[in-house]
Amino acid sequence: MLDLAIAVSDHSMAPDQYRYVETHAWWLGTFGLHQHLTEHRIRQWVPARPEREWVLDRELTGAQTWLMGSAQEAAEDGFDLRDVAPVGRFRARYGEFRTDEPAEFDQFCGPVTPRRGSWQSPTPQFILGLPTDPAALLARLQEDNPGSWFGPFAAAVTTLRTALVPAELRAAFYRALTGLPEVTLQEHVLNVDGVQCFAIVHDAGRTRTELLIDPADGQFAGERDTVRTDSRCGLREGTVISTTAVRTALVDAPGDIPRG
Numbered sequence: 702m703l704d705l706a707i708a709v710s711d712h713s714m715a716p717d718q719y720r721y722v723e724t725h726a727w728w729l730g731t732f733g734l735h736q737h738l739t740e741h742r743i744r745q746w747v748p749a750r751p752e753r754e755w756v757l758d759r760e761l762t763g764a765q766t767w768l769m770g771s772a773q774e775a776a777e778d779g780f781d782l783r784d785v786a787p788v789g790r791f792r793a794r795y796g797e798f799r800t801d802e803p804a805e806f807d808q809f810c811g812p813v814t815p816r817r818g819s820w821q822s823p824t825p826q827f828i829l830g831l832p833t834d835p836a837a838l839l840a841r842l843q844e845d846n847p848g849s850w851f852g853p854f855a856a857a858v859t860t861l862r863t864a865l866v867p868a869e870l871r872a873a874f875y876r877a878l879t880g881l882p883e884v885t886l887q888e889h890v891l892n893v894d895g896v897q898c899f900a901i902v903h904d905a906g907r908t909r910t911e912l913l914i915d916p917a918d919g920q921f922a923g924e925r926d927t928v929r930t931d932s933r934c935g936l937r938e939g940t941v942i943s944t945t946a947v948r949t950a951l952v953d954a955p956g957d958i959p960r961g
Contacts, residue, residue, distance in 0.1 A: 702879050703879040707872070707916065708919055709869070709871050709918065712951055718748075718749050718951050721745070721747075721952045721958070721959060722744070722948075724945055726945040727741075727943070729943055733770075734770060735775040737765050737769075737772075739761065739765050739782070740761070740764040741760065741762070742760040743758070743759050745758075746955035746957075751795050752815075755792065755793055755955075757793075759800065761785060761788055797816065821851065832873070839877035858924060862924070868919065871919050878912070883904050886902070887900040892925070892947075893945060901914070908926045922946065923946040927939060
């Protein structure tokens with residue numbers, strides 16, 4: 702493992718404050734023979750006390766980039782943007798949102814007790830149970846995630862993507878990932894919003910994954926997946942199939958959106 706010169710820090714959070722997490726994403730979608738990237742805006746307000754109500758806003762902007770086929774051809778075949786992902790406002794204690802169910806715009810979701818969580822679906826309780834020693838964390842990542850599709854690197858990215866990993870544990874994750882094969886480090890990499898980041902890159906399998914880190918505080922700042930070889934569905938080598946930018950801030954109430 703390498704010693705990384707990445708500064709990690711957290712802002713002190715008052716008991717009644719919320720952590721604001723905003724994700725700007727372009728994600729791959731498939732409709733028949735048509736492949737497209739669709740723009741999403743996701744905003745989440747996470748209370749300092751997790752038993753309080755969490756709030757999630759999901760928005761489809763309507764913007765799309767067609768990688769195969771065209772918007773006109775897809776529309777003629779029956780494509781409907783409303784089927785791409787759930788949208789609206791959802792509320793739930795412990796972040797247990799039920800976005801897979803049809804809902805009115807401002808829906809409250811249960812349950813009222815927290816799940817322990819997992820690598821595939823990390824919760825604050827799960828995250829707090831992870832070791833902060835990089836060697837122990839690397840061993841845990843490898844032991845719990847031996848698969849090729851959802852391996853140690855994917856498990857780490859899924860956890861960091863929550864933007865709820867405290868500074869000491871983030872530092873452990875970044876160092877642990879350098880102990881994996883086919884991982885390299887890059888500086889001055891831009892996320893989809895043009896923010897300059899540090900990148901931990903996993904260049905293996907079907908896709909090249911870049912884990913993007915804000916050099917100011919070591920917070921998760923996004924990710925990017927790029928096809929490494931021509932795919933059977935027709936996507937060419939070098940095609941970006943997922944790209945995100947993530948920013949976080951502290952706010953006083955759900956619904957507050959910080960400037961910048």
